[in-house]
Structures are given as C-alpha cells and as structure tokens.
Amino acid sequence: MKTVAPVGLVGYGAYVPRYRLAASEVAAVWQGGRDHLPVREKSVPGPDEDAVTMAVEAALNAVSRAQVDPAELGAVYVGSESHPYAVKPSSTMVAEAIGAGPSVLAASFEFACKAGTEALQAALGLVGAGMVPYALAIGSDTAQGRPSDELEYTAGAGAAALIVGPAEGALAVVEGSRSYVTDTPDFFRRAGQKYPRHGGRFTGEPGYFGHVLPAAEALLADLGHGPEDYAAVILHQPNAKFPAKAAADLGFRPEQWEIGLLVGQIGNAYAGSSLIGLTAVLDQAGPGDRILLVSFGSGAGSDAFSLVVTDKVSARQGLAPKTMDYVKRRRPIDYALYARYRGKLAV
Amino acid sequence: MALQLPRDWRLQAQRYRLLGAKCRGCGRVVVPIRPVCPGCGSDDVETIKLSGRGEVYSYTVMYKVPDSFERSVPYVVALVRLEEGALISAQITDVEPEEVVVGLPVEVVFRQWRQYGADGHIVYGYKFRPVMPGMAATQ
Numbered sequence: 001m002k003t004v005a006p007v008g009l010v011g012y013g014a015y016v017p018r019y020r021l022a023a024s025e026v027a028a029v030w031q032g033g034r035d036h037l038p039v040r041e042k043s044v045p046g047p048d049e050d051a052v053t054m055a056v057e058a059a060l061n062a063v064s065r066a067q068v069d070p071a072e073l074g075a076v077y078v079g080s081e082s083h084p085y086a087v088k089p090s091s092t093m094v095a096e097a098i099g100a101g102p103s104v105l106a107a108s109f110e111f112a113c114k115a116g117t118e119a120l121q122a123a124l125g126l127v128g129a130g131m132v133p134y135a136l137a138i139g140s141d142t143a144q145g146r147p148s149d150e151l152e153y154t155a156g157a158g159a160a161a162l163i164v165g166p167a168e169g170a171l172a173v174v175e176g177s178r179s180y181v182t183d184t185p186d187f188f189r190r191a192g193q194k195y196p197r198h199g200g201r202f203t204g205e206p207g208y209f210g211h212v213l214p215a216a217e218a219l220l221a222d223l224g225h226g227p228e229d230y231a232a233v234i235l236h237q238p239n240a241k242f243p244a245k246a247a248a249d250l251g252f253r254p255e256q257w258e259i260g261l262l263v264g265q266i267g268n269a270y271a272g273s274s275l276i277g278l279t280a281v282l283d284q285a286g287p288g289d290r291i292l293l294v295s296f297g298s299g300a301g302s303d304a305f306s307l308v309v310t311d312k313v314s315a316r317q318g319l320a321p322k323t324m325d326y327v328k329r330r331r332p333i334d335y336a337l338y339a340r341y342r343g344k345l346a347v
Numbered sequence: 348m349a350l351q352l353p354r355d356w357r358l359q360a361q362r363y364r365l366l367g368a369k370c371r372g373c374g375r376v377v378v379p380i381r382p383v384c385p386g387c388g389s390d391d392v393e394t395i396k397l398s399g400r401g402e403v404y405s406y407t408v409m410y411k412v413p414d415s416f417e418r419s420v421p422y423v424v425a426l427v428r429l430e431e432g433a434l435i436s437a438q439i440t441d442v443e444p445e446e447v448v449v450g451l452p453v454e455v456v457f458r459q460w461r462q463y464g465a466d467g468h469i470v471y472g473y474k475f476r477p478v479m480p481g482m483a484a485t486q
Contacts, residue, residue, distance in 0.1 A: 018441050046419075047418040048438075048474065049458065049459065050469075053459060325479060325480055328480075331443075
C-alpha cells in the first residue's frame with residue numbers, strides 16, 4: 001500500500017513504566033523455580049497507570065519531537081487491548097490531555113497486539129489523502145496474563161506514539177506498507193472476561209510466523225528490496241525467540257534486529273511492542289537508514305512498513321526522553337507487590 | 348459520585364494539562380484556577396499552561412487514606428513549588444517514600460487519581476515524579 005501524497009513520521013515517542021517483574025519470580029511461584037524463561041523480566045504498570053496514562057506520555061514525547069502544536073492534529077488514534085473503559089473512548093481522554101481537538105477525529109482501535117500499527121495504517125491514509133495535516137497513532141497496553149499461565153512471564157506494559165505528517169517535514173519517510181490477516185483462533189478474550197485464553201498450537205504456526213513472514217515478504221517484493229537494504233528490522237516481540245527466528249528466516253542478521261528487540265527487558269507490551277522497538281531504533285538512526293517494521297496481532301494479522309530515515313532525525317532525537325532512558329529506569333518488584341498492583345488479589 | 352461526575356468533568360482541562368491562573372496585575376500564579384487573584388485582589392487573571400517543573404517544598408507519607416486511594420498506599424503527598432512560583436499540593440508518584448526529600452526536582456505526569464468503584468468513572472490528573480534522566484537535559 002502506498003499513499004497518494006508522500007508521508008512520513010514527523011515525531012515519535014515512547015513510554016515504559018518503571019516497575020519490573022523478573023520471570024524467575026513467576027517461575028518461583030508457579031513452577032517451583034524450574035521453568036524455561038522466555039524473557040529476563042517484564043515491565044509492570046504502577047497502581048496509577050493504565051493504557052491511557054501511558055499513551056499520554058508517549059504522545060507528549062512525540063509532540064515534543066515533532067514540534068507540532070497539538071491543535072494541528074487532525075486525528076488521535078489509540079490502539080490497545082487494555083482500554084481502561086469497555087465503553088468510553090481512550091482517544092478522547094488522550095486528545096484532551098495533550099491539548100488536541102475538539103475538532104479532531106478520535107478513535108480507539110483493537111486488534112490484539114497489532115492495534116497500534118493498525119492505527120498507524122489509518123493515520124498514513126488520512127494524511128496521504130490530504131484530509132488532515134497531521135495524525136497521531138498510538139499503541140498502548142497494560143497486558144494481563146492469567147496467573148500461572150505462560151503469558152504471565154511476558155505480558156508487559158508500554159506505549160509508543162507516532163505523528164504522521166507530510167514527507168517534506170518527516171524524520172522518516174514511509175515508502176510503503178502492507179497488511180495481511182486471516183481468521184486464526186490463536187488467542188482471544190471474551191467480553192467481560194479478565195484474562196485471555198490462547199489456542200496453544202496456533203501460537204507460532206500458523207499464528208505468528210504465518211502472518212509476520214508473508215506480510216514482510218510481500219512488502220519487500222512490492223518495493224524490490226532485500227534484507228541487505230535495511231539498517232534495522234523490528235518484528236512484534238511476544239518473546240525473545242519468535243522475532244529472532246522470523247528475522248533470520250527472512251534473511252536478516254542479528255545486528256539488524258538487536259537494537260529494536262527489547263522484549264527481554266520489558267516483556268511484550270502488546271500494541272506497544274513493535275512500535276516501542278521502532279522508537280528505540282529511531283533514537284539511534286542516521287540519515288539514509290532503511291527500517292522494516294512488522295507487527296503481529298492475534299486473531300490474526302500483521303502490518304508491515306518500510307521507512308527511510310531523513311536528515312531531520314538528528315535534531316529531533318534529543319527533544320524527548322529516549323526509549324532506553326525508560327528501559328533503564330527500573331525498579332524490580334516481587335510477585336506479591338506485582339499481584340497487588342495488577343489487581344490479582346481479592347480484597 | 349452523583350455530584351463528583353460533573354465536578355470532575357468541569358475541572359478536567361486544568362487537571363489534565365496543569366493549567367493555572369496568572370494575575371495580569373501583580374503577576375502571581377495560582378493553581379487551581381481562581382477568578383480573583385489572592386495576592387492583590389484583581390479579577391484581571393488569565394489561564395496559562397504551566398511548565399510542569401518544580402521542586403518538593405514539603406511532603407507527608409499517607410498510610411490511612413480515603414476510599415479509592417488504597418491502591419497506592421503508602422504514597423507521598425507534597426507541596427510542590429512550581430517554576431512559575433505557585434505552590435500546589437499533589438501526589439509524588441514513581442518513587443519510594445524514603446527517596447523524597449525537600450528540594451527534590453520533580454516534573455508533571457498524567458496519572459489516575461482515583462476510581463469510583465469497578466463500575467464508576469476514573470479520575471485522571473496531574474501528579475509529579477522525580478525528574479527522569481534524559482528529561483532534565485532537554486527541557
């Protein structure tokens with residue numbers, strides 16, 4: 001997919017909460033300490049945080065980098081599977097908090113872990129069609145895993161925000177994108193249920209690999225690019241193993257995926273996962289760098305984007321805290337405090 | 348809650364974006380917004396957006412708290428002296444109580460204040476946290 005008018009990212013920002021739960025804490029409570037650990041630790045939101053508060057901080061960081069008046073935003077899109085309200089849009093709260101609108105298109109997106117990149121696709125379309133000058137797309141989640149479930153090791157929290165604008169003012173131009181979806185029962189949560197279920201055998205194949213790989217391959221074919229054309233690749237990060245294997249299968253080398261692979265330190269931030277990886281790459285990117293971003297959301301689907309960094313990036317990287325500033329700002333907590341903060345104790 | 352909903356809605360702009368009142372006469376800045384300057388009595392006041400930076404002027408640690416604030420116990424409530432001069436009371440978040448000292452540089456963040464039960468509304472607003480590394484150099 002390609003917009004009529006050239007578009008790109010004019011600003012970006014991330015947010016990761018400060019609390020960390022080591023995977024060994026989960027294993028100690030539920031597996032007698034013996035288990036293979038998919039990550040080292042995951043991020044945990046504080047008791048006063050949710051998908052909206054995290055989205056707001058990521059969005060304000062994106063606004064700082066874009067140096068755009070929030071009143072100029074034509075759209076505020078928030079993708080999440082942990083919107084604080086079942087009915088009441090997160091997007092209006094985010095818009096009010098950052099000073100956007102009221103004349104603004106605001107919508108909340110849902111598609112498991114790819115709700116954020118879906119918001120990005122929609123934002124590219126709006127700006128590319130000339131309907132709005134700037135559009136804000138956010139992926140933000142405070143993911144919940146059922147206690148003792150293997151998802152509890154990785155279900156993390158974080159947010160990333162991207163401001164899409166005309167290519168001439170962009171710090172990274174979007175060359176093209178792709179979306180690829182099928183009806184796959186790999187993971188779901190019924191209405192009113194607190195915790196999701198997953199259809200175990202669907203998780204890797206046909207879920208993750210069955211969508212990430214074809215979406216990436218189709219986009220590379222559209223653009224006539226190969227892995228060697230890219231400085232960095234960021235794939236959705238449900239654990240450390242899947243994205244590394246998928247990137248290797250696509251022909252990428254570890255040095256291309258390691259900068260944006262943060263799951264070992266913050267867990268899977270769901271709708272924020274691949275987008276936070278992108279922000280970490282943009283923090284270090286230089287002009288001319290080409291970046292491949294591929295999300296994955298259960299249900300299932302992937303969005304793929306190819307970006308080329310411009311010479312405007314270096315002046316904007318330092319205008320907000322870098323993603324690794326948030327990753328390094330960590331306070332480890334034990335399982336008991338985690339259980340309290342995440343509302344897992346009946347009081 | 349019946350009266351809280353309209354009250355929270357009326358105040359949300361100043362709570363979400365930390366707005367204050369600045370007196371055009373004597374220059375005094377106050378939070379929350381008041382129609383009359385408490386310094387000189389002038390009613391010629393304007394609404395301004397505050398920088399969100401300041402330092403802890405004084406603080407206390409809360410253990411016995413009103414309903415719906417239990418989630419964060421123990422938490423720190425401080426008087427924060429903003430760069431603009433206003434002194435406001437607010438919660439200090441992302442911090443252990445023993446890390447808070449008078450003079451601690453803080454910056455504003457947007458957080459949940461309280462929830463009116465599992466089926467009530469969620470109140471959001473400003474809190475402060477210790478200035479993040481990376482933030483101090485850029486703003």
